[in-house]
Amino acid sequence: MTGLIYSTYFPNIAHFWAVINADSIHLEVSDNYQKQSYRNRTEIYGANGKLALTVPVSYTQKNRQLYKDVKIANEEQWQLLHLKSLQSAYSMSPFFEFYIDDLMPLFEKQFDYILDFNLTCFEILTNSLQLNTQPIQTTAFEKEPIDKIDYRNLVKRNSEVKTFEPYTQVFTEKHGFIPNLSILDLLFNEGPNTELYLKKQELVLI
Template identity: 45%
Template sequence: MKNKYSSVLFSSACLPPVEYFIYLVNSDKIWIENFETYHKQTYRSRYSIYGANGKLTLSIPVTKISGHNTCIKDIKISYLQNWQNIHWKSIESAYNSSPYFLFYRDELFPFFDKKFNFLIEYNHRILELLMELIGIKKEVNYTTDFQKRPLNIIDLRNKISPKNKISSFNFKPYHQVFENKSGFIPNLSIIDLLFNEGPNTENILIIDYLTNGKFEI
């Protein structure tokens, strides 16, 4: 088996993509950044699923108390619009006929019903749940200050981003509900893999790692 990563630093992420979990499941020590400046249009507050018309990106609306310089830990979730209902209906429509949606739906629904004050709390809690559902038994550590260039750690805070191309990745195809219409779409939110593959999710993440080796960082 190829060597795992040692310590890896991730950004906080909402329903992270498969790529995020490939690194996470194959890392010995996991760190999540709590003190960086919030970046919009990233996985910190958005995720993508496979809808009837192809890739569908959903975003959590937020309030930045200090404008563009707001720390991620201070970002509040906005409820001026009923985004939770919109997101959940989109997820139901996309995955209601997937093999494992009914198996996991009751675990995930509270995140689209209960109101969380801060985005980082929402992201932390849903990450812990996703790891539990997948069967990833690892401790998650959270930073206590911000370091622009941390030492002795693999920094993925801005590497895993919807703005970055992932053509170098060779994602293992798996069954997707609408693949007959639009083909296989890689690197969607981890819930796409979970709803379609269920207990086999962790195995696929490991196979993706073994197939690609240590990804370029």
């Protein structure tokens, strides 16, 4: 089974469920960029609950741009802010110190384009999870893909999935379980058990 997903900023758990449970993965890189999606946004569990981290981009709705052509607005100090947010949210998690060094290139190197950044993000995460995934980038946009399971709707911020099985999160006692956050939430809390957890889940779109 081949899955088709978008490359996003620290993809959520549903995205990585698709990666883990597919025989191969195609990354959609041939469409027009759309705002209000997870292309440049991820959600983590902060001390006050769900916290959104957004990569600023230079984009105007008036002139359509291909995803690959959208630039990051690097005049804002977003990388430092996001790193500090992750440290504040997860420094007390069991596996934060184990994985944070792998992620540091995403905060130390300046990227010009959001797609290049997201592709690097995906590569680092799959390496951290020790997955043998060799994703294939699309060369043309298909509205109705052939021979692929289409998970591209997961990129929409209003897409909902059936709640995955709860696992222990840093602030569970304070705010309860928050489902389908960034894969980082699962990785920092479950570590090497992440792949097994994902294989046990069932993805149901609501």
